[in-house]
Amino acid sequence: MNTLKERILQDGCCLEGGVLKVDSFINHQIxxxxxxxxxxxxxxxxEDTKIDKVITIEASGIAPAIMxxxxxxxxxxxxxxxxxxxMNGILKSEVFSFTKSRSYNICISGEFLKxxxxxxxxxxxxxxxxxxxxxxxxATQAGAEIVxxxxxxxxxxxxxxxxxxxxxxxxxxxxxxxxxxxxxIKFK
Amino acid sequence: MNTLKERILQDGCCLEGGVLKVDSFINHQIxxxxxxxxxxxxxxxxEDTKIDKVITIEASGIAPAIMxxxxxxxxxxxxxxxxxxxMNGILKSEVFSFTKSRSYNICISGEFLKxxxxxxxxxxxxxxxxxxxxxxxxATQAGAEIVxxxxxxxxxxxxxxxxxxxxxxxxxxxxxxxxxxxxxIKFK
Numbered sequence: 001m002n003t004l005k006e007r008i009l010q011d012g013c014c015l016e017g018g019v020l021k022v023d024s025f026i027n028h029q030i031x032x033x034x035x036x037x038x039x040x041x042x043x044x045x046x047e048d049t050k051i052d053k054v055i056t057i058e059a060s061g062i063a064p065a066i067m068x069x070x071x072x073x074x075x076x077x078x079x080x081x082x083x084x085x086x087m088n089g090i091l092k093s094e095v096f097s098f099t100k101s102r103s104y105n106i107c108i109s110g111e112f113l114k115x116x117x118x119x120x121x122x123x124x125x126x127x128x129x130x131x132x133x134x135x136x137x138x139a140t141q142a143g144a145e146i147v148x149x150x151x152x153x154x155x156x157x158x159x160x161x162x163x164x165x166x167x168x169x170x171x172x173x174x175x176x177x178x179x180x181x182x183x184x185i186k187f188k
Numbered sequence: 189m190n191t192l193k194e195r196i197l198q199d200g201c202c203l204e205g206g207v208l209k210v211d212s213f214i215n216h217q218i219x220x221x222x223x224x225x226x227x228x229x230x231x232x233x234x235e236d237t238k239i240d241k242v243i244t245i246e247a248s249g250i251a252p253a254i255m256x257x258x259x260x261x262x263x264x265x266x267x268x269x270x271x272x273x274x275m276n277g278i279l280k281s282e283v284f285s286f287t288k289s290r291s292y293n294i295c296i297s298g299e300f301l302k303x304x305x306x307x308x309x310x311x312x313x314x315x316x317x318x319x320x321x322x323x324x325x326x327a328t329q330a331g332a333e334i335v336x337x338x339x340x341x342x343x344x345x346x347x348x349x350x351x352x353x354x355x356x357x358x359x360x361x362x363x364x365x366x367x368x369x370x371x372x373i374k375f376k
Contacts, residue, residue: 021274028275029265029300032242032257054220059246059266066251067258069220077217078247085288086209087216100273112217 001041001174004152005187007034008175014183018155019099026152027060027124038174039067042122042150045172049147052118053077055139057106057131060124064152068122077113079106079135091141095134098127098158106134108142115143126151126173129160136169153177156188189229189362192340193375195222196363202371206343207287214340215248215312226362227255230310230338233360237335240306241265243327245294245319248312252340256310265301267294267323279329283322286315286346294322296330303331314339314361317348324357341365344376 013021025031042064054076056065062078069076081104083090089110096103113119121135132149139146146169154161154173157180164171176188201209213219230252242264244253250266257264269292271278277298284291301307309323320337327334334357342349342361345368352359364376 015274019274023272023275023297024300025263028268028272028297029263030254030257032254032264033261035254036258059250059268062247062250063254063264066218066220066223066254069218070224070255073221075213075217076220076251080216080247084211084216086203086207087211109211109216112212 001038003034003037004175007031008153009185012185014180014185016183018157018180020153020155020177020180020185022153030063035063036067038064038152039071041174042068042172043071045150046120046148046170049120049170050118051120051147053113053120054122055079055113055119055135055146056122057081057135061122064124065122068120068150072120077108079108079138081106083107091138093134093137093141095130097130106131106138108138110142113139113142113144117142117144118147119144121146121149122151123149124152126154126160126164126171127158129163132160132164148172150174155180189226191222191225192363195219196341197373200373202368202373204371206345206368208341208343208365208368208373210341218251223251224255226252226340227259229362230256230360231259233338234308234336234358237308237358238306239308239335241301241308242310243267243301243307243323244310245269245323249310252312253310256308256338260308265296267296267326269294271295279326281322281325281329283318285318294319294326296326298330301327301330301332305330305332306335307332309334309337310339311337312340314342314348314352314359315346317351320348320352336360338362343368
């Protein structure tokens with residue numbers, strides 16, 4: 001997706017340790033027009049897949065996920081990182097974050113993920129794939145099926161993309177970064 | 189907004205202590221079509237107001253806020269509840285949550301809220317107004333102006349609505365709940 005790649009080159013910041021900062025247009029301040037283009041691209045890439053629900057994890061996944069859900073005409077469900085006191089039938093999974101060097105739980109209410117429901121997982125970044133694996137675990141617990149995963153940015157120099165594709169999951173990433181070496185953004 | 193009120197009566201759950209649970213369609217699982225209708229209604233109610241940016245707080249505010257921003261053709265900025273290690277020029281404010289009986293910080297990067305920028309704050313609930321006041325504090329620190337606040341659901345039996353309107357803020361709430369006494373939802 002060229003508009004996205006150009007924007008990453010223009011406004012993305014490459015920090016030490018393979019961190020790509022896109023908080024001026026993707027995951028803190030959000031360019032709503034670009035996000036709509038991103039959502040349309042996801043909808044196009046999964047147009048041949050039957051999807052009952054779009055799922056994501058708070059907070060950065062919510063904006064792209066709700067727009068994709070709106071385009072597909074299906075509900076969206078986001079996993080929470082804190083267990084709300086009023087949640088029923090909680091399903092939980094532990095996710096290890098390499099960026100933050102700590103584990104956190106993600107949870108959903110089992111009421112909203114049904115057996116055999118076909119889900120599209122949407123998120124901002126794919127790096128080591130731990131968040132995606134956590135979501136896959138939640139879906140498995142619920143008996144639901146993840147029929148696709150869409151990421152705005154994939155870091156191909158980390159292992160998540162290979163790991164998910166090796167499991168046979170249909171993964172689509174809109175901008176694939178081959179390297180951030182010497183703080184230079186290089187696309188695949 | 190009648191569609192919303194009917195949906196609250198149909199799928200909302202009233203719990204002890206004045207809690208209204210709408211997690212099947214508003215703030216956990218989200219009905220994307222309804223959320224788009226909600227966003228259109230906000231856009232309509234603020235059509236005579238000049239708006240440079242839509243602002244909200246993670247996580248429940250993000251879905252309505254990004255849709256409103258998309259309709260208005262402006263960027264969206266969401267305040268975070270944890271300070272990211274890579275954030276520049278952090279502005280912080282403390283918010284007390286009555287529901288959770290504890291305080292938390294909200295923060296934004298000062299880069300993304302500029303002097304004299306006209307902001308519309310969007311959130312799912314207005315109860316005691318503490319989150320809204322926190323956001324007002326952040327905007328004040330940045331020298332930005334909050335020109336309106338839109339809430340999906342306002343609990344008129346709590347003090348937030350009066351407090352914000354008494355400050356001269358243009359507040360729009362799409363469903364105003366007068367009482368949840370005896371676990372019965374009564375609209376104003």
